Amino acid sequence: MALRPHTRRRVLAVGLAGCLLAVVVDQAAPGATAPVRRVAAEVFSPVQSALSGGDDANSLARQRDSALRDAGDSRANAATLSALRTLLGSAPADGRRFMAARVIGYTPGTTAGTVQQVTIDAGSADGIRTNLTVIATDGLVGRTVAVSTHSATVQLLTDPDSAVGVRVGAPGMLASVSAKVPAGLPTRDPGRLTLRIAGTTQAKVGDRATTLGSIDQTPYVSGVPVGTVVSVDPDRGQGAPTAVLRPAVDVSRLDLVGVVLPGDRQTRPTVQGTR
Numbered sequence: 308m309a310l311r312p313h314t315r316r317r318v319l320a321v322g323l324a325g326c327l328l329a330v331v332v333d334q335a336a337p338g339a340t341a342p343v344r345r346v347a348a349e350v351f352s353p354v355q356s357a358l359s360g361g362d363d364a365n366s367l368a369r370q371r372d373s374a375l376r377d378a379g380d381s382r383a384n385a386a387t388l389s390a391l392r393t394l395l396g397s398a399p400a401d402g403r404r405f406m407a408a409r410v411i412g413y414t415p416g417t418t419a420g421t422v423q424q425v426t427i428d429a430g431s432a433d434g435i436r437t438n439l440t441v442i443a444t445d446g447l448v449g450r451t452v453a454v455s456t457h458s459a460t461v462q463l464l465t466d467p468d469s470a471v472g473v474r475v476g477a478p479g480m481l482a483s484v485s486a487k488v489p490a491g492l493p494t495r496d497p498g499r500l501t502l503r504i505a506g507t508t509q510a511k512v513g514d515r516a517t518t519l520g521s522i523d524q525t526p527y528v529s530g531v532p533v534g535t536v537v538s539v540d541p542d543r544g545q546g547a548p549t550a551v552l553r554p555a556v557d558v559s560r561l562d563l564v565g566v567v568l569p570g571d572r573q574t575r576p577t578v579q580g581t582r
Contacts, residue, residue: 390444446554447518
């Protein structure tokens with residue numbers, strides 16, 4: 308039953324007056340108010356139930372809250388499944404077995420707006436160990452550097468201490484990528500990296516860099532997109548041609564990632580990437 312506002316105020320005023328009267332009488336003669344309290348309880352309990360909506364309203368509120376939680380869980384599960392399908396169909400995951408994990412924490416960098424490391428919700432219990440390649444839909448994220456039972460720390464490509472061997476451009480020139488800027492060159496925009504060519508040929512704007520790979524494919528597997536050249540540095544005595552690289556992955560927006568697992572492809576229970 309719903310009460311109109313002016314009716315609700317009138318009932319509350321009467322109830323308050325009754326309560327005050329009972330308090331006064333109770334102080335003067337405690338035993339005399341027992342029947343009054345019983346009558347008041349019988350009279351005002353239905354009113355209180357009406358004001359609060361009663362058990363039916365409480366039940367409806369609980370059902371509403373449960374439905375909202377279920378709807379939220381369904382949307383979250385659908386979003387996760389969609390992200391996993393996208394990762395499975397991506398070039399970095401093609402033909403690779405990986406453990407899907409979600410980013411649950413991060414360590415900020417020294418420069419405003421930058422991130423150095425992230426924490427993921429998969430660890431040794433899931434087959435994760437240190438020095439494994441971490442990928443996202445668009446390319447390389449970084450490598451695992453610390454592992455606990457149910458979580459792991461990932462050193463991002465943008466970490467100042469990170470360095471990755473790559474091949475760049477159509478000729479597949481050897482180069483390295485890091486967040487450090489050679490002396491004499493202008494500072495980079497947040498998130499931009501430095502590409503240093505191993506030879507004397509300069510990279511061109513638009514050239515793409517992919518991982519060179521490592522012995523036993525650790526810490527980096529080969530052929531994962533790393534980034535794209537967006538500008539070429541002038542020769543200022545840095546010792547080798549350099550350029551500015553835009554990472555393939557925006558690490559400030561990481562969510563679902565994949566940790567590429569080593570070992571026998573047939574024996575480890577993981578996700579198989581297919582194109």
